[in-house]
Amino acid sequence: MPEWSNWSGLVRSTPERLVRPSSEEEVVAAVRDAATGGLTVRIAGSGHSFTRLVATDDAIVALDGLTGVVDVDPEAGESGEAELWAGTPIHAVGPLLHPHGVALRNQGDIDRQALAGACGTGTHGTGPSLTSFSGAVVGATLVLASGDVVSCDADHEPDLFRASRLSLGASGVVTRLRLAVRPSYRLHEREWAEPVDDALARLDDLIAATRHFEFFWFPGGDQAWCKALDETDAEPDELPDVDGERIDDSWAIYPSDRDDRFNEMEYAVPAEKGPACFQALRELYRTRHPDTRWPIEYRTQAADDVWMSPAHGRPTVTLSIHEPVDRDHEPLFRDAEEIFRAFDGRPHWGKLSYLDPSELPALVPGWDEWWAARDAADPDGVFLNDHLRRLAGR
Template sequence: MTWRNWARSHRAEPSVVLEPTTIDGVRRAVERVRDAGGTLRPVGTGHSFSAAARPDDAQLDLGALTGLVSLDLARRRATVLAGTTIRECSALLAEHGLAIDALGDVDAQTIAGAISTGTHGTGILHQSIGASVVAATLVTADGGVLRVSETQRPDLLPAVRLGLGALGVLVDVTLQAVPAFALEAVEATVGLEPVLDDWMGLLRRTDHFEFYWFAGTALAVTKSNTRCDGPLQPRSPIGRFVDERLLTDLGHRALLTIGALAPASSRILNEVAARGMARGRFVEPSHDVFVADRSVRFREMEYGIPVEAMPAALREIDRALRQADVVPTFPFEIRAIGADDALLSTAHGRDTAYIAAHRWWREDPRPLFDLVEPILLAHDGRPHWGKLHSLRAEQLAERVPGFSRFVETRDELDPERRFASAWTRRVLGA
């Protein structure tokens, strides 16, 4: 059986695909691989652009472990099984008047996969999804079941909040939710320079601010999401269809195809895309506003840098692209999020801006990524674990403050490296 990730950037031929339906089934699967002297990697929906889920040997599919385990309404805490997708989590929480505090723009990932790779949304006063984890259950390399919480091995929480699947198999997580809320979304196409000049002000004045920049243009498509109680003013079904299917899917796909066939047209195409991307104003439940349709496949590299460094870094990228005459017909995405304590987090100990470079999956991303990555590294960049980058363990150890503590935790929980792969050896060491 061939496994491929969503972006088609990695594939594998696992020796066996294990599909347990219970936590005890996960425990037996781990014991089976351990007794055979093998290794295994857990997999969710394959939305990592990196090889995080790619196995050398066995693959553990957690897709059958879904649903709500328990709910503590008084403390707004929900425990869900690891294979539950973010979309399903949002729906389950909404039924009880709750929500996840901040989401990214994709909700197809499993909750365990999102946590394990550092998935984040935007909002300088908010944190990544992993930061909301107050407890978790893992099946460890010896087949045991380990509960980590504020009272049970609390020392492990900062590692488990972004564990790369290297500490054990996450089988359930307890999330700290918030009361359900709506977002007033305002999207506009504006000049890039005013956005860069007012970057810190925009972050402070707006609950969730981000923008897209199309290379070769002086335009930014801003997304300003403000928390509110309603009333809802949703997009019409027809408007949503036009936006998500005709413009985002078919229209973007057409522009990408033209750009690939006629690179000289890329700047003009990017002007057209930037002016047509903004969706105006609407008020909808938070999970509907945070999430955007992503049917066009792409490859992505994203780095977190100190939040104040973003304008200078993006201006350097703009100059470098112009000098190299490289004009990708896929926008850069720029976001920011608050500091957290996860050992491997790109936002560990600092408010963080993210600059993400994308390339259509049918085009070679390396010329773009090779140009952008050194600039982000020069600005104290830390790469997103679920996305593409060139760094190895020695370089990551110098950039990620909690790296050595995470490796110590890994040595404790998986000394024989049952959850290792070529990718974990590259990014974490042997």
């Protein structure tokens, strides 16, 4: 039997079939064969989700053979659109788009995810004026359970489009994504440490001062490790040799090296509650988990209108917590989740949570609409695994 594992090794599957198509036609054939055989079909990107979204004993369609640019229109919309194959890893997108004079509007500090996985789980970077990858989706092409290939956007199959912006891989196999992009740009990065209480005291100013700001706090210390990125017209060689600063193309500045493997929980809370939620987590670490050493990450995100999005309808602060793979993450994560919920938090779809599914319809904006559109596209539930059925209470 083939084996599949997510990046951290927490989720493992031995599906009956593990298919790696290299064309849309091969995706069609794989889906039709699986559906005819009565098999559930799940879709894998790079495995950077920590939940059981992909896990199945039936069929997994891995998208790592569907990569590259389909088309770029730098004149479309306000600042351009680019269509890419859904398996394209984020770290490849910048170099692919750069010759066309455009770039992604934002990225996170991990760039190993596939585009389909990043958009399909609401993955994001930081910046109070910037939405997630899902918020940048302006069109999608899917292979449905019937094998039909359907393209959708706000004007064509609008309900399917709205469900496909943050899809969880549940309506069909997303093969192509059309994203809003912008003219290429460079970023000036500054990194520094300061006492976390000082950073919190001037947090609003730090966030407002640049296009992107975030900080990490490592338990057991009192320092906030801060990172600010701002647009610049300067050339990389114009920056003096200063520790903690660099200038480069946006796609070269965003990512950080993440070689140590970990498991993660992330919640999105209303922006005005972010500082208090962080302080509550900090006290939790001090009193109940004093031996924890992996950081809390603090980022911002603009409100969006995406069904199922943790940032739907409200400016947002996201707080991420981590534990290394060789350590039991559940005690800390369960305690932290109580705090996240007390601050009106919404969970990230690709990261761990322990919510009872009965809580989700009231917590998640667009829940009923998303499921109705999903069910209309896949009435037989071909793209539902046990994890998704449990979330839906089925």
